[in-house]
Amino acid sequence: xxxxxxxxxxxxxxxxxxxxxxxxxxxxxxxxxxxxxxxxxxxxxxxxxxxxxxxxxxxxxxxxxxxxxxxxxxxxxxxxxxxxxxxxxxxxxxxxxxxxxxxxxxxxxxxxxxx
Amino acid sequence: xxxxxxxxxxxxxxxxxxxxxxxxxxxxxxxxxxxxxxxxxxxxxxxxxxxxxxxxxxxxxxxxxxxxxxxxxxxxxxxxxxxxxxxxxxxxxxxxxxxxxxxxxxxxxxxx
Numbered sequence: 001x002x003x004x005x006x007x008x009x010x011x012x013x014x015x016x017x018x019x020x021x022x023x024x025x026x027x028x029x030x031x032x033x034x035x036x037x038x039x040x041x042x043x044x045x046x047x048x049x050x051x052x053x054x055x056x057x058x059x060x061x062x063x064x065x066x067x068x069x070x071x072x073x074x075x076x077x078x079x080x081x082x083x084x085x086x087x088x089x090x091x092x093x094x095x096x097x098x099x100x101x102x103x104x105x106x107x108x109x110x111x112x113x114x115x
Numbered sequence: 116x117x118x119x120x121x122x123x124x125x126x127x128x129x130x131x132x133x134x135x136x137x138x139x140x141x142x143x144x145x146x147x148x149x150x151x152x153x154x155x156x157x158x159x160x161x162x163x164x165x166x167x168x169x170x171x172x173x174x175x176x177x178x179x180x181x182x183x184x185x186x187x188x189x190x191x192x193x194x195x196x197x198x199x200x201x202x203x204x205x206x207x208x209x210x211x212x213x214x215x216x217x218x219x220x221x222x223x224x225x226x227x
Contacts, residue, residue, distance in 0.1 A: 032213040043205050043218035044159070089159065093213035098172070101147075101212025105159040 001099040002027045004092050006106025013080050014114050021109045023090035024072040033073045034103070035064060036089040044089060048075070080113045087111070117142035121206050121219040128226055134179075134193040136222050138206030141187065146208040148189040149216065150181055153203040165189060201226045 003026040013019050025033075031052040036044035050057045050064045050073065057064050061080075066073040077084055087110050091103040118141045128134060140146050150163040163181035164172040171181050178197050182190045189206055206219040 030213075034215065036218075041221075041223075043207075043221045046215055046217060049215065087157070101214075102161060102164060102174075103213070103216060108157045 001096075002030060002092050002094045002104040004090060004104045004106045006090050006109060008109060009107065010110045010112075012112045012114065015080060015082060017080055019075075019077040019080050019084070019111055019113075021075045021088055021090070021111070022072060023074070023092070023106050024070075025092040025104075026071070027092065027095050028068075028071060029095040030092045031095075032093055033064065033066060034091050035062075035075045036091070036105075038087045038089065038108075040086075077111075080111075082113050082115050085111055085113045117208070117217065119206060119208055119217060119219040121204075121222050123222060124220065125223045126225070128196050128224065130198055130226055131195050134191070134196050134200070134224070136191040136204055136206075136224075138189040138191075138219055139187055140208045143187070143208070143210065145186060146210060147212050148183060149207040149209075150189065150191050151205040151207065151218075153205060153221075159205065163189075163191070196226045198226050200224065 006023045034049035035047050037047045038044040048059050048062050048064050050066050061078050063076045087108045089108050090106040094102050120139050148165045151159045152162055153159050161174045165183045168183050179193050204222045207216045209216045
């Protein structure tokens with residue numbers, strides 16, 4: 001099955017700085033990579049995703065980059081704000097047998113943005 | 116637009132008691148449905164996956180079971196809860212896999 005590693009586990013930045021979270025995956029056939037934001041006591045919210053036919057996708061202050069050769073993808077948040085503070089998860093799907101289509105999640109990154 | 120509901124929001128149950136958590140999705144037909152468990156606010160563990168009524172795939176051997184009696188209804192059950200069943204239970208849906216998965220608000224279960 002798919003194995004997803006996420007780093008760092010915690011990230012602390014000052015308001016206005018940029019934040020970068022990186023994930024690596026093991027299944028070279030994986031073709032869909034979402035990022036989720038989870039606020040305390042709530043369900044994860046899909047914030048951006050990328051498919052393997054593109055290398056970068058942006059949505060206002062957030063962007064995701066994908067390096068298929070190296071099997072890693074990253075979340076970039078620019079001009080961070082205190083409301084960006086949350087736990088962020090990456091995920092990647094399995095592609096073989098009973099793992100097909102099922103997402104494997106990284107362990108999460110606790111992002112804290114200090115005012 | 117699509118909406119996913121879970122209830123109850125919080126639950127405190129004694130060890131050995133039964134469990135029933137419910138998830139319903141509105142605004143879509145024949146969704147893929149998922150149950151996840153999250154411990155200590157980190158890491159999502161897939162418990163069950165369903166592609167249609169009565170079709171359940173169990174991902175992890177455990178004290179829990181799932182059922183899908185209707186197209187947009189997914190139920191997580193246990194006959195006898197264990198302390199280790201405590202956690203945050205999340206239901207999710209998707210149109211296709213792999214693809215966008217959307218999560219419900221979750222149920223916080225504490226087994227005492």
